[in-house]
Amino acid sequence: MSSAMRMVNHSKVLSEASLLVRHLRLTTGLDIVESPPISSGRDDQLTSWTNLKPSNTRVYMIIGGNFRKDVNQYVPPKYIVSIKVGITYGKVQLDLYRGGNRLATSYRHECQPGIDNPQPDNFTCEHNFSVSDWEPFQHQDRIQFTAEVTNGGQLLFVNYDKMMQVEKYNLTGVTKRSNFNIVFDYQGPVHCRELVSNCSNEPLIVPDVTNTSFVHVSWCGWQDTVSGISKYQIEVFQLIPNGDKTQLIHGNKVPGSPGPLDSSISEANISLSNVGVYAVVLIAFDRTGNRKSSRRILIFDNISDVETTKDPSKVASASRETNYSWITEPRKFVRVEWKNRFSNKLDEENGWLNSVEKLYEIPSILDDNEGERQIERKKNVQGLSLFLSLSCIDDLNLTT
Secondary structure, three states: OOOOHHHHHHHHHHHEEEEEEEEEEEOOEEEEEEOOOOEEOOOEEEEEEEEOOOOEEEEEEEEEEEEEEHHHHHOOOOOOOEEEEEEEEEEEEEEEEOOEEEEEEEEEEEEEEOOOOEEOOEEEEEEEEHHHHHOOOOOOOEEEEEEEEEEEEEEEEEEHHHHHHHEEEEOOOOOOEEOOOOOOOOOOOOEHOOOOOOOOOOEOOOOOOEEEEEEEEEEEEEEEOOEEEEEEEEEEEEEEOOOOOEEEEEEEOOOOOOOOOOOOOOOOEOOOOOOOOEEEEEEEEOOOOOOOEEEEEHHHHHHHEEEEEEOOOOOOOOOOHHHHOOOOOOOOOOOEEOOOOOOOOHHHOOOOOEEEOOOOOOOOOOOOOOOOOOOOOOOOOEEOOOOOOOOEEOOOEOOO
């Protein structure tokens, strides 16, 4: 085997490199988006999401490369005089994809030590880009960052075929690449009710009325097609009357609300300590921090009761002369009145059945517009919303 052929074999042994994107930072004013360290050993493209709306955007990128450590343990044969191996080339590049298409403008910076001066250890290539001509960024814009290093070098060897002449041989290296993406996401999570009219999934399920302080809630139908749902948060507010006591507004947040909850979770328990009317709010977050909320109204009451007053009930169709005890004329219908007879003082005095203030951050379609207790005022008389009556005929002690 000739010396030249032997050199080729040695070049294969030496042609290994590692690549690490040490730092990637997108800045706009005081806002920063940074990537984790990215190794060329990953097959997938890493992605980060942001909802920043930057101006005068700058991108700082620094990559590093190293020659394989096992090369240092390589013992060359005697005909090799010297070996210089390491990183010979590095590149950082930025591309913007909009609507699935790459914009013509790209940004690139190259670092070229060359085969005559390969960097064996701690090679770095860094640059600070200004990408303001890509602004304003649009929803689902994607900046792809590409990092690349190539290794190689040269060696001097004794050519026994040419009278022991010392010659130079260039080592052909390998190239390692890593990609990282930053995607702009300006839209929050959505519920299927916002997309289709026949959505049967409930954004939030909470009982309208309960007499237990331990309440189970659940939800379904949430999605985010760009960055994905990252977590849920539940907030509970006790509702209190506004200044003129015509409407309920959000009071203090109830401590101990569950969250943050993983995106795979679709139910939770809340605990209430005081009777009253509450707003239970579910907040869905995507990975950029965009949010969307749904709300349900809940009455917790385990102490109040229907009370009677001194005002009596009476059969208004009966004769006044008999103190409304006897009907003295034939009638098809009998009128019974119980004005001011019954009340629920807790409901009435605290306005538990009043309308609830609307909040701009909760879309109407995801607010509480259904069930026994909604955001709209519940029709009531002295805190009572329903009266049931029963009539019967008692003739000679036979009830029908």
